[in-house]
Amino acid sequence: MAAATRAAAAALALAALVFFLHAAVHAGAAATLSQGQSLGATDKLVSPEGIFELAFFAPAGGDPDRRYLGVMYAQAAEQTVPWVANRDAPVNAASAYSAAVTAAGELQVLEGDRVVWRTNTTSSAAAAGTGNVTLNLGDDGNLVLSGAGGAGGAGPMLWQSFDHPTDTFLPGMSITLDRRNGTIRRTLFTSWRSAGDPSTGDFTLGQDPLGSAQLYIWRGGGGGNATAYWRSGQWANTNFVGVPWRSLYVYGFKLTGDPPSRGDGVMSYIFNMYNSSEFRFVLQPNGTETCYMLLADGQWETVWSQPTIPCQTYNVCGANAECTAGDDGQALCACLKGFEPRDPAEYGGGNWTQGCMRSAPLGCEANNVSGGVGFADMPWMKLPNFAVWGSTVGDDDACRQSCLANCSCGAYSYSTGTGCLTWAGDLLDIYQFPDGEGYDLHLKVPESLLETGSKKRRWITVVVVVVVVIVVLAGCGLLLWKCRRRIKEKLVIAGREKPSPQSLLPLREARQDFSGPKQPDQEEAEGGGKKCELPLFSFEVVAAATGDFSEANKLGEGGFGHVYKGRLPGGEEVAVKRLSRSSGQGLEEFKNEVILIAKLQHRNLVKLLGCCIQGEEKILVYEYMPNKSLDAFLFGLLDWKTRFSIIEGIARGLLYLHRDSRLRVVHRDLKASNILLDRDMNPKISDFGMARIFGGDQNQVNTNRVVGTLGYMSPEYAMEGLFSVRSDVYSFGILILEIVSGQKNSSFHHMEGSLNIVGYAWQLWNADKGERLIDPSIRAACSPREALRCVHMALLCVQDHACDRPDIPYVVMALGSDSSVLPMPKPPTFTLQCTSSDKDDGIFRDRQQADESYSACDLTVTMLHGR
Ligand SMILES: *[C@@H]1O[C@H](CO)[C@@H](O)[C@H](O)[C@H]1NC(C)=O
Ligand SMILES: *[C@@H]1O[C@H](CO)[C@@H](O)[C@H](O)[C@H]1NC(C)=O
Ligand SMILES: *[C@@H]1O[C@H](CO)[C@@H](O)[C@H](O)[C@H]1NC(C)=O
Ligand SMILES: *[C@@H]1O[C@H](CO)[C@@H](O)[C@H](O)[C@H]1NC(C)=O
Ligand SMILES: *[C@@H]1O[C@H](CO)[C@@H](O)[C@H](O)[C@H]1NC(C)=O
Ligand SMILES: *[C@@H]1O[C@H](CO)[C@@H](O)[C@H](O)[C@H]1NC(C)=O
Ligand SMILES: *[C@@H]1O[C@H](CO)[C@@H](O)[C@H](O)[C@H]1NC(C)=O
Ligand SMILES: *[C@@H]1O[C@H](CO)[C@@H](O)[C@H](O)[C@H]1NC(C)=O
Ligand SMILES: *[C@@H]1O[C@H](CO)[C@@H](O)[C@H](O)[C@H]1NC(C)=O
Numbered sequence: 075m076a077a078a079t080r081a082a083a084a085a086l087a088l089a090a091l092v093f094f095l096h097a098a099v100h101a102g103a104a105a106t107l108s109q110g111q112s113l114g115a116t117d118k119l120v121s122p123e124g125i126f127e128l129a130f131f132a133p134a135g136g137d138p139d140r141r142y143l144g145v146m147y148a149q150a151a152e153q154t155v156p157w158v159a160n161r162d163a164p165v166n167a168a169s170a171y172s173a174a175v176t177a178a179g180e181l182q183v184l185e186g187d188r189v190v191w192r193t194n195t196t197s198s199a200a201a202a203g204t205g206n207v208t209l210n211l212g213d214d215g216n217l218v219l220s221g222a223g224g225a226g227g228a229g230p231m232l233w234q235s236f237d238h239p240t241d242t243f244l245p246g247m248s249i250t251l252d253r254r255n256g257t258i259r260r261t262l263f264t265s266w267r268s269a270g271d272p273s274t275g276d277f278t279l280g281q282d283p284l285g286s287a288q289l290y291i292w293r294g295g296g297g298g299n300a301t302a303y304w305r306s307g308q309w310a311n312t313n314f315v316g317v318p319w320r321s322l323y324v325y326g327f328k329l330t331g332d333p334p335s336r337g338d339g340v341m342s343y344i345f346n347m348y349n350s351s352e353f354r355f356v357l358q359p360n361g362t363e364t365c366y367m368l369l370a371d372g373q374w375e376t377v378w379s380q381p382t383i384p385c386q387t388y389n390v391c392g393a394n395a396e397c398t399a400g401d402d403g404q405a406l407c408a409c410l411k412g413f414e415p416r417d418p419a420e421y422g423g424g425n426w427t428q429g430c431m432r433s434a435p436l437g438c439e440a441n442n443v444s445g446g447v448g449f450a451d452m453p454w455m456k457l458p459n460f461a462v463w464g465s466t467v468g469d470d471d472a473c474r475q476s477c478l479a480n481c482s483c484g485a486y487s488y489s490t491g492t493g494c495l496t497w498a499g500d501l502l503d504i505y506q507f508p509d510g511e512g513y514d515l516h517l518k519v520p521e522s523l524l525e526t527g528s529k530k531r532r533w534i535t536v537v538v539v540v541v542v543v544i545v546v547l548a549g550c551g552l553l554l555w556k557c558r559r560r561i562k563e564k565l566v567i568a569g570r571e572k573p574s575p576q577s578l579l580p581l582r583e584a585r586q587d588f589s590g591p592k593q594p595d596q597e598e599a600e601g602g603g604k605k606c607e608l609p610l611f612s613f614e615v616v617a618a619a620t621g622d623f624s625e626a627n628k629l630g631e632g633g634f635g636h637v638y639k640g641r642l643p644g645g646e647e648v649a650v651k652r653l654s655r656s657s658g659q660g661l662e663e664f665k666n667e668v669i670l671i672a673k674l675q676h677r678n679l680v681k682l683l684g685c686c687i688q689g690e691e692k693i694l695v696y697e698y699m700p701n702k703s704l705d706a707f708l709f710g711l712l713d714w715k716t717r718f719s720i721i722e723g724i725a726r727g728l729l730y731l732h733r734d735s736r737l738r739v740v741h742r743d744l745k746a747s748n749i750l751l752d753r754d755m756n757p758k759i760s761d762f763g764m765a766r767i768f769g770g771d772q773n774q775v776n777t778n779r780v781v782g783t784l785g786y787m788s789p790e791y792a793m794e795g796l797f798s799v800r801s802d803v804y805s806f807g808i809l810i811l812e813i814v815s816g817q818k819n820s821s822f823h824h825m826e827g828s829l830n831i832v833g834y835a836w837q838l839w840n841a842d843k844g845e846r847l848i849d850p851s852i853r854a855a856c857s858p859r860e861a862l863r864c865v866h867m868a869l870l871c872v873q874d875h876a877c878d879r880p881d882i883p884y885v886v887m888a889l890g891s892d893s894s895v896l897p898m899p900k901p902p903t904f905t906l907q908c909t910s911s912d913k914d915d916g917i918f919r920d921r922q923q924a925d926e927s928y929s930a931c932d933l934t935v936t937m938l939h940g941r
Pocket of ligand 3: 254255
């Protein structure tokens with residue numbers, strides 16, 4: 075009897091132990107659920123780095139009796155659920171519910187023994203003949219069901235949650251339209267019903283099934299009776315036409331696949347933030363799409379939202395009418411020029427469902443191209459829907475002509491991002507942005523509408539204007555002549571006068587700089603916004619971190635001092651730039667760098683963690699880049715894929731500096747040694763000691779010093795002190811050539827006569843031997859088309875004349891697409907002529923040409939001072 079009791083007790087203990095072990099597998103940091111295992115009410119599946127977890131949850135603010143299986147952010151302060159499995163079939167909190175990977179190779183959610191949700195993968199698992207199926211949660215938030223792949227490796231993928239999204243678009247996912255074989259398959263996101271109810275809601279987001287590459291939000295499901303609620307506008311290579319102030323591209327968002335209008339294949343928006351889980355796009359229950367960023371304290375910050383005012387919702391004003399926002403955001407509708415309300419009762423505004431129609435026909439109908447039409451210019455537009463893309467039309471004038479030549483064309487628009495777009499028929503969903511953003515639309519109207527008033531009145535106007543202009547010009551000339559001296563003096567002083575160090579610190583970084591212009595509601599939400607202070611380190615801490623600036627910790631030396639590796643008391647690795655007391659970098663450059671970089675936040679810019687000013691010491695503390703600089707590390711070691719992604723990364727960083735940071739920064743010293751590489755070989759632009767901010771709408775900056783690195787400086791900057799964003803483009807062109815060829819520009823002094831890398835590249839290119847420029851160590855394995863396209867782009871970037879160089883948005887566009895045709899570069903005359911005997915003459919002639927073209931580009935002369 076006692077033996078039996080003991081045996082029973084032992085069995086019980088064993089059972090308890092087994093139970094304990096079983097639970098421990100799940101409750102711990104398990105990243106895998108194997109076949110036959112299950113996830114109970116309190117268990118979690120955690121991603122390897124602990125960023126995401128899969129568990130049952132009760133939605134905050136929802137029915138406390140309902141439980142859903144979902145993927146959640148582990149670090150967020152409040153419950154954040156980017157993916158839900160059984161959204162329409164909750165399990166009861168009181169039941170014995172679980173999730174299990176079955177022997178047949180399926181993930182199921184069970185309420186007792188009843189299967190309420192399943193992945194339907196048994197047949198594909200059987201077809202693939204996989205043995206043990208496992209469920210893994212990745213650090214990107216993707217839940218993957220895969221077959222066995224031998225020893226530890228993942229086998230064929232059977233199912234992934236990224237293919238079955240709920241309401242959240244995460245980095246690594248794609249928004250796909252697949253129209254192959256005449257069937258339409260697309261990624262659709264569906265909102266929750268309400269904040270506390272994950273069940274299928276009213277709104278759906280996805281790509282336009284017609285293949286225009288626009289994103290839509292529909293009310294009432296993705297097809298059938300759904301009505302459009304919001305339209306992103308055309309993709310302009312770095313941003314959507316309807317959201318012009320956000321270059322989504324700089325955050326890794328881009329369109330891949332067949333270009334619009336050839337949309338009979340696969341087109342995907344991908345959002346590749348490397349391994350980032352900082353961003354998410356969510357389709358809210360009320361139909362608003364919001365992009366959030368995760369801050370260090372676990373809070374989510376709104377980066378952008380659409381739509382936020384009635385004008386941004388789809389076609390509020392009806393056909394051929396434009397919407398402008400009133401003072402409190404309400405929609406104000408007006409007919410386009412040459413149009414009148416369809417329903418005269420609508421004159422008073424308010425009900426605009428009927429839209430507008432042409433007051434009079436254009437007069438070119440029945441193939442009657444009478445020439446009696448012109449174009450009314452409409453600036454700052456969200457371009458209308460249903461555009462036709464003229465893939466072969468390469469500039470504004472050609473686009474205009476193509477519209478003139480076709481009577482059914484009612485409007486056109488051209489920009490480098492969108493290319494040539496024309497419209498036939500009604501113009502739908504037009505919004506005028508209030509802040510000078512957006513695109514130019516040219517509306518075809520009868521010529522009579524372009525002439526204002528009678529001829530007599532026009533004559534009088536012309537005469538008056540001419541007289542006024544002459545008087546004003548004469549006055550200005552006189553004033554200028556008188557004040558020239560004084561202005562010059564003032565500029566010199568302005569260049570030197572900067573606030574004292576005390577007034578600069580602590581630096582505050584305004585988030586506004588990061589998120590671009592705000593829409594009214596956002597401004598309110600962030601007005602009192604979060605600001606973060608740049609930490610000040612004491613000299614003692616920095617000295618201790620770097621082993622008292624020991625030689626062993628030295629990473630390198632720049633023009634202005636030494637850079638050391640350090641380890642902060644918290645264990646964080648940092649790079650410490652200590653400016654030498656005798657260095658040329660004065661307090662001015664130092665403050666410049668601190669102010670600038672503290673305001674800049676981008677993945678492809680090196681991050682400033684803090685600074686230290688103590689007595690004579692001026693020290694900057696940066697994030698540590700284990701792979702050092704491109705200069706020290708790159709050449710000869712990297713494969714083509716990495717090199718291309720480095721080129722793309724630098725382009726993103728530059729795009730952010732030139733356009734998206736809202737500060738409009740010209741770096742002025744872009745070179746290989748200023749490109750740092752992180753652990754994953756992502757490039758980061760560093761060293762902002764020379765950078766200058768272009769304020770507001772300015773296109774120019776005065777400086778009293780010419781600085782930079784020979785070999786990377788554009789001709790107009792090196793020789794005449796003129797600089798603009800296009801001087802950075804020049805340096806970027808040199809960088810591309812160096813990365814493709816694997817050779818430093820400076821190494822060319824002793825080779826191939828006295829040509830530099832530009833002349834060398836041009837000669838090879840011109841002789842149709844461009845592929846000889848590609849680094850021999852990667853020539854066999856790289857994509858020659860891609861590499862040659864890079865060389866082509868580089869040659870455009872290093873054009874002698876700033877105006878001939880593309881801007882960064884264009885570079886980004888052209889690097890990313892195979893389809894657009896690049897213009898032919900002109901020969902680099904500076905480089906070629908400098909090597910010939912009539913050197914001086916060549917430079918002189920070019921200066922004269924240069925003066926003409928530069929003035930057209932809004933560059934200014936910098937006063938030259940020795941350093
Ligand atoms: C599995 O198949 C059933 C029946 O066809 C369907 O109702 C359910 O939505 C499918 N589940 C998933 C996750 O696709
Ligand atoms: C499946 O897993 C079990 C236990 O882990 C193991 O014994 C078996 O060999 C596995 N089967 C395959 C096909 O990998
Ligand atoms: C399209 O059809 C072809 C031939 O019928 C087939 O080989 C191909 O796999 C199909 N593609 C897709 C995506 O269904
Ligand atoms: C569209 O609406 C009509 C009437 O409301 C309804 O009969 C029909 O089933 C709906 N179609 C779809 C695809 O929802
Ligand atoms: C993401 O991180 C993993 C591991 O650190 C690395 O192997 C991979 O290359 C990274 N991916 C990208 C796109 O940076
Ligand atoms: C939709 O919901 C979001 C989040 O709750 C809110 O910020 C936004 O103002 C709402 N938009 C509208 C149009 O109601
Ligand atoms: C607007 O006009 C449509 C059609 O004429 C009508 O059905 C609707 O009720 C009107 N709406 C308002 C708010 O007046
Ligand atoms: C062609 O246009 C001109 C000017 O608008 C008009 O006078 C003429 O009648 C038109 N001819 C036809 C055939 O429509
Ligand atoms: C005229 O333009 C419309 C739309 O812009 C286009 O659909 C049509 O094919 C064009 N016709 C010709 C003859 O080019």
